Amino acid sequence: MDGIREQYQTYNLVKAVSRLTSRDGSQTTMNVCMIAYTFYENDNRVMRYAETLAARGDHVDIIALRKVPNERGEVVNGVNVIKVQTRVHDEKGQMDYLFRLLTFFVRASWVLWWRHRRIKYDLIHVHSVPDFLVFTALLPRLTGAKVILDIHDILPELYASKFGVTRGSLTFKVMLLIERLSASAADHVIIANDLWRNRIIARSVAADKCTVIMNYPDRNIFRRSGRTRGDDGRFVILYPGTLNWHQGLDIAIHAMAMIKDRLPETELHIYGVGPERKRLAALIEELHLKDRVTLFLPVRLCDVCHIMENADLGVIPKRADSFATEAFSTKTLEFMIMGVPMILSATDIDTLYFQERQVMFFPPGDVEALAEAIAKLVRDPEMRKDLALRGERFVATHDWQHKKDLYLDLVNSLVSNPGQPVTEFQ
Secondary structure (H helix, E strand, O other): OHHHHHHHHHOOOOOOOOOOEOOOOOEOOOEEEEEEOOOHHHOHHHHHHHHHHHHOOOEEEEEEEEOOOOOOOEEEOOEEEEEEEEOOOOOOOHHHHHHHHHHHHHHHHHHHHHHHHHHOOOEEEEEEOOHHHHHHHHHHHHOOOEEEEEEOOOHHHHHHHHHOOOOOOHHHHHHHHHHHHHHHOOOEEEEOOHHHHHHHHHHOOOHHHEEEOOOOOOOOOOOOOOOOOOOOOOEEEEEEOOOOHHHOHHHHHHHHHHHOOOOOOEEEEEEOOOOOHHHHHHHHHHOOOOOOEEEEOOOOHHHHHHHHHOOOEEEEOOOOOOOHHHOOOOHHHHHHHOOOOEEEEOOHHHHHHOOEOOEEEEOOOOHHHHHHHHHHHHHOHHHHHHHHHHHHHHHOOOOHHHHHHHHHHHHHHHHHOOOOOOOOOO
C-alpha cells in the first residue's frame, strides 16, 4: 500500500477541497468519490456521472482499475482517477473471479477510508458489479457520507448466466442475500432499467429507495463529424462491446457464414475483449470467415463514435437467457445518435422500449432469421434510412443531456435533505 500512497501524493490527490457557500448558506459543491471495478476511460456510464459532477464544480475522485501494472492515476476532464488494481478478462471460474473482486474490495476500502479522513466525502457513489462493493463505503457512511449503490447489471442473474448457476442453487440464493444486504447498506439504489426495478423492489429494496436511471449516451462523446468511408464497395456491420456469451456474437458469426456467398460485400467488425474472444476467433477460423469477420481490440470512447458513424449497420444479437433478455444495451442508443440502423434481438427489455421500424428485430438465438434480416437491409437502402431516421427521433429526448438532471436532483436530495424520498424518474 505504500506504493499506492506515493502515487496519490505525486498527483496531489489528497488535498482537502474547500466548499463554496451560497448567500443563503447552502452548500453548492460536494466532495464525491466513486468506486467502480472497471476501466474508467472505457466506461461511458461511470465517466458520464463523474464528469457531470465535476463540470458543475464538485470535487470528484474515482477508484478504479488500471490496464497495465504500475499505471499511474491521472486527472481526466476534472476527475481524479485513482487506479489501484490491474484486471484481465479471462476469469476461468468462480473462485478466480471472486478472488479478483475481493482483492479490489480490500484495496478500494483502504484507499477510500484513507482519503475520506482527509477530504471528508459528502457522497460515495458505488458502481456494481459486484453489489458488495457498497461495503467499501461503510466507515464513510457511519461518519456522515451518503451512499448510492448503482446496479449496472443485476448480480444474481448475471452470475447465473456467466457461470451456469441455477436459480434454485445455494450460490444463487447467496447472491440474493448479498443483493439485499448491499441495498440496505446504501441510502439509495440506482437501477439500470424498469424491468430490473420491478424485480429488485420485489425482493431487495423499498420502492421509494430505488430509482431508474438508464445508461443514456452522452452527446459530448457521441457526436457526428461526418463519414470518412467513401464508396468502397463494402457493407460494414458493427458490434462494439464486451465479448460475453450472453451477447450472442457467435450467433452473428454463424449468420455471416450463411450469407457469405449471397452477399460477398458484407463484413462484420467486432470491437471488444472478454471471455469469449478466443472462442469467437476459433469459430471465425473454423467457418473460414477470416476475410469477412474481423476481431478488433477495443478503442477509446472518443474513437468509438467515429467507427460507428462509418458503419452501415449495427447488430446487437443478445441471447434471451434470464440475464440478457432484461439487460439494456446502451449501444442501441449510441447507434441511434450516430444515425446507424440496427438489428436487435427481440429480448424482453428491447421490445419494452423500442417498436418495429425504430429497429429491426429478430427472434433471439435464431441464426437463420438474423441472416435474413441482414440480407434484407443490405438490399434495401430505403429501409435502412427509415430505421435510422426513426431511431434519431427516439434518441432526441433519450440522451444524457436531457436526463442528467435526474441524477443531479437525486444527488442534491440525498446530500441536502437526508432521508427525503426521491421521486421515481421512469
